[in-house]
Amino acid sequence: MLCNWKAMCVNRENILALRGLTMKYKSVVAVDNLSFAVEKGSICGLIGTNGAGKSTVVNMISGSSKPTSGEIIFKGARLDKLSPDRIAGLGVARTFQNLRIFGKLSALDNVRIAAQARHSYNFAQMALGTPHYRSQERAITESAQRILHRMGIGHYAEAEAGSLPYGHQRRLEIARCLALEPELLLLDEPAAGMNPNESVSLARDIRRVREETGTTILLIEHDMSVVMSLCEYIYVMDFGILIGEGDPDTIRRDPEVIRAYLGAEREYA
Amino acid sequence: MDFFAGSLISGLQLGSIYALIAIGYSIVYGILRLINFAHGDLLMVATYGAWILIARGLSLPFAVIGSVLITVAFGLVIERAAYRPLRDAGEEATLITSLAVSIFLQNLFLMVFTPKNRAFALPGFFSEKLVLGGAGSITITNMSIVIFVVTGGLIAAVSLIIKKTRLGIAMRACAENSTAAKLMGVNLNAVVVFAFVVGSALAAVAGVLYSGQYVSFNPSMGFMIGIKAFAAAVIGGIGSFAGAAAGGVLLGVLEILFACYLPEGAGVYQTAFVFLVLIVVLLFKPNGLFGAAEGRRS
Numbered sequence: 001m002l003c004n005w006k007a008m009c010v011n012r013e014n015i016l017a018l019r020g021l022t023m024k025y026k027s028v029v030a031v032d033n034l035s036f037a038v039e040k041g042s043i044c045g046l047i048g049t050n051g052a053g054k055s056t057v058v059n060m061i062s063g064s065s066k067p068t069s070g071e072i073i074f075k076g077a078r079l080d081k082l083s084p085d086r087i088a089g090l091g092v093a094r095t096f097q098n099l100r101i102f103g104k105l106s107a108l109d110n111v112r113i114a115a116q117a118r119h120s121y122n123f124a125q126m127a128l129g130t131p132h133y134r135s136q137e138r139a140i141t142e143s144a145q146r147i148l149h150r151m152g153i154g155h156y157a158e159a160e161a162g163s164l165p166y167g168h169q170r171r172l173e174i175a176r177c178l179a180l181e182p183e184l185l186l187l188d189e190p191a192a193g194m195n196p197n198e199s200v201s202l203a204r205d206i207r208r209v210r211e212e213t214g215t216t217i218l219l220i221e222h223d224m225s226v227v228m229s230l231c232e233y234i235y236v237m238d239f240g241i242l243i244g245e246g247d248p249d250t251i252r253r254d255p256e257v258i259r260a261y262l263g264a265e266r267e268y269a
Numbered sequence: 270m271d272f273f274a275g276s277l278i279s280g281l282q283l284g285s286i287y288a289l290i291a292i293g294y295s296i297v298y299g300i301l302r303l304i305n306f307a308h309g310d311l312l313m314v315a316t317y318g319a320w321i322l323i324a325r326g327l328s329l330p331f332a333v334i335g336s337v338l339i340t341v342a343f344g345l346v347i348e349r350a351a352y353r354p355l356r357d358a359g360e361e362a363t364l365i366t367s368l369a370v371s372i373f374l375q376n377l378f379l380m381v382f383t384p385k386n387r388a389f390a391l392p393g394f395f396s397e398k399l400v401l402g403g404a405g406s407i408t409i410t411n412m413s414i415v416i417f418v419v420t421g422g423l424i425a426a427v428s429l430i431i432k433k434t435r436l437g438i439a440m441r442a443c444a445e446n447s448t449a450a451k452l453m454g455v456n457l458n459a460v461v462v463f464a465f466v467v468g469s470a471l472a473a474v475a476g477v478l479y480s481g482q483y484v485s486f487n488p489s490m491g492f493m494i495g496i497k498a499f500a501a502a503v504i505g506g507i508g509s510f511a512g513a514a515a516g517g518v519l520l521g522v523l524e525i526l527f528a529c530y531l532p533e534g535a536g537v538y539q540t541a542f543v544f545l546v547l548i549v550v551l552l553f554k555p556n557g558l559f560g561a562a563e564g565r566r567s
Contacts, residue, residue, distance in 0.1 A: 062452055063452075064448060064451075064452070083451070083453050084451040085451045085452070085454055085455060085456055085457070088451070088452050088453060088454040089454050093452070093453075094452060096449070098450035100446050100448070101449075102322055102441070102442045102445045102446065102449070103441060103445065104441065104445055104452075105438065105441055105445070109438050110442075113439060113450070113455060114453040114454060115440050116435050116438075116454075122443060129492050137435075176453060180453065180454060186413070255392070
């Protein structure tokens, strides 16, 4: 099934490129002149120690914070000046390190909200309940249900999202992003707080999502087993700068990466 | 007993009107964390709107619709001109601004219409009484019935909109986490506009009902009613739709019961007792009767 990605690889087209991206807070440079590219259709990893600036990068790509300088280019267009909802509309979706599902809404409504972003009808059509509106609402609900099933939480559609077990809430957050039918999916530590079994099954689902939808995934993750098993290409950050890049095997052996991140003493499997 | 039933009807009637106003406070607060003190003045705007339109010869239903439209226009202009530029300026800035808007509206209407108390006269039909029972001593006016039917219908309709429709779901999502909602492609401005439309329209209906019931109106009428409706929203748990409705009804009933049953001399302090209720509720339930235990915001 990996052939999908290999076929796309031939094009070697970058869906996302960061050029000289810098984020300064008062006296701290969180991200310093960062440049990298993410190939279309790939699962790309961004790793680094706590405070390396990974989440800041995701915040800038998704528009919730604006870079001090530098460019973010998505499919040839600048993202760095756009508002978060515009960026989401262009096909960039993200999850959060600390969960931000809508706890008081049902799981289905959580996904429906995102699915609705892609459908249009005006207020009058909604108020009058026109056939157009009804058929769209039905389509939205059906696609939301399909996505919940894809993420393995189809049985919880009507449950209040905040009452789901933690691992399912993480899955719900990814499901909500998938409803946006993103071309680029940013996953900010999706395996945080999961036990090894849950991580393995999540990694399997993430790979299946890429295979079924062809969406590009940028994975920010601490769990090395998830990163090494999923990512085709990995960037390593430390103190706001890029200190290494390459496929998982290269990263495993890169001495600077090992020193800065993996620990000088041991090598990760 | 009949006296009690009578006061209860009066209380429910006043409470329904508070509920309509409190819902406006609550939904706007839920999304923007903005306590919109100008909200109460919108019912004054609505009253003047309806009064002028009736004076121009419009029939009552059309005058009410016209007044709702005028009030919604005021609400939207206030949001666009006063609150949106300050969206990221912090809660204190918008809170102070809302007081300024309230003072501005009152003075604008004072200037144009003078402080004179005016009478909002409705056709005689509304003051006709229906006998409910109790040997003819429990009666209810047609106006009360209109108030109950209209508020009940509106609250049911708005609650359905918030539960089921796209904008309603988006509104609840924004109330919970507007950052995440924006990232899901929700247009926050559209949701805010929707909240102001709903809130202003409910305030307009409340204004016309209030003036229809209590007849006299002037440019500063909205302030005290607004403050009480705000207290109702806080008692119910600000940000909660059901809480605002329940808090409004509860406060209206208590206010009338205080006025009727407090000993001679204390009854005139009904308003003070209303705020005492607010303090007592907040002492025991700091988030209000229906409030969420913990609001997360980012």
